[in-house]
Amino acid sequence: MTWNAYYRGDGVVRKGTRLPQPPPWRTFPRRSAAQVFEPPEGLIDAVNAALVLRRPLLITGGPGTGKSTVIEQVAEELELGPVLRWHVTSRSTLSDALYRYDALGRIHAHRLQQEKARAGGGEAGEDDIAAFLHLGQLGTALLPSPQPRALLIDEIDKADLDLPGDLLDVLERGEYRIEELLREGQDAAQVRMWDSEEKHPVERGHVQCTEFPFIVMTSNGEQELPAPFLRRCVRFSMPTPTSSLVREVVRRHLELDVPATGPMAELVDDFVRRVAAGESVAVDQLLGTLHLLNGDGGRDLDGAERNRLVGLLMKDLSSA
Numbered sequence: 001m002t003w004n005a006y007y008r009g010d011g012v013v014r015k016g017t018r019l020p021q022p023p024p025w026r027t028f029p030r031r032s033a034a035q036v037f038e039p040p041e042g043l044i045d046a047v048n049a050a051l052v053l054r055r056p057l058l059i060t061g062g063p064g065t066g067k068s069t070v071i072e073q074v075a076e077e078l079e080l081g082p083v084l085r086w087h088v089t090s091r092s093t094l095s096d097a098l099y100r101y102d103a104l105g106r107i108h109a110h111r112l113q114q115e116k117a118r119a120g121g122g123e124a125g126e127d128d129i130a131a132f133l134h135l136g137q138l139g140t141a142l143l144p145s146p147q148p149r150a151l152l153i154d155e156i157d158k159a160d161l162d163l164p165g166d167l168l169d170v171l172e173r174g175e176y177r178i179e180e181l182l183r184e185g186q187d188a189a190q191v192r193m194w195d196s197e198e199k200h201p202v203e204r205g206h207v208q209c210t211e212f213p214f215i216v217m218t219s220n221g222e223q224e225l226p227a228p229f230l231r232r233c234v235r236f237s238m239p240t241p242t243s244s245l246v247r248e249v250v251r252r253h254l255e256l257d258v259p260a261t262g263p264m265a266e267l268v269d270d271f272v273r274r275v276a277a278g279e280s281v282a283v284d285q286l287l288g289t290l291h292l293l294n295g296d297g298g299r300d301l302d303g304a305e306r307n308r309l310v311g312l313l314m315k316d317l318s319s320a
């Protein structure tokens, strides 16, 4: 492969370097994966069961098996709107996912208003609490709507131990209260939604969903989830990818038909064999490798160079 046009490690400035076109999945703004996702066997049943039963779908499986991508295709096919994404970490709290109240910002804004009024001799403006409330991903997903909204709760297994239990309660009832609005007796407030400039009316500080959102939760299995939580979900484990699934994924992402034999087929078959043997390698590693090997220069590599590149990109994920 000729990397000569890019980094060479000689410290010489190469003005106006132009990189080749990025792989289709690394263009920005990000493209939806709805058109390129190929559902593995059993997933369609699991999604439909969750949709019909109005239950969250809990998807488990190894890295890169497509867990976080499923919802993009469902949301697009059923026109559920933009996917609300909640990426869970050990610091995530249920209250942040419902709504945030910026009390300090409000005090600051109020003080500024008063100072301005004093300087100008006029009246201080209205102190509107709603301007300092911001719904989170879960809070937005539970707003009343004619269609269910799509919510991804990604990597729920990274959560603090209490989070699944707390979440269970909100999901059972499909409602929550904004105590700050209740306390201040605000009967009607316009509150900003997650990831949007749009506002939604909230009456008497109470939000109640009218359509239970379509929720996908993903887990890499780092933490056991409690049985009462599991009981209320439809659960699906991403299966080990078959050769035909991987070929279809490659076709959709790269518009490339992997022949039955030859170097590309060997790469795909080796990937399927490694995953089946329990190694941790992900399909996007394979896609990246195929992209490079089929790009400019990649096709001209000799055997040793090719093996070096494959070794670099197809490393097991359990080691750095």
Ligand SMILES: Nc1ncnc2c1ncn2[C@@H]1O[C@H](COP(=O)(O)OP(=O)(O)OP(=O)(O)O)[C@@H](O)[C@H]1O
Pocket (backbone or CB within 6 Å): 025, 033, 036, 037, 038, 039, 040, 061, 062, 063, 064, 065, 066, 067, 068, 069, 070, 218, 220, 249, 252, 283, 284
């Ligand atoms: N069945 C599939 N069809 C099409 N693309 C796939 C499929 N499975 C995985 N991919 C691609 O692999 C990449 C990784 O997928 P994704 O991020 O959804 O995996 P994940 O299971 O959430 O991984 P992680 O556990 O690391 O978060 C994405 O670019 C996705 O498009």
Ligand SMILES: [Mg+2]
Pocket (backbone or CB within 6 Å): 067, 068, 154, 218
């Ligand atoms: Mg993921």
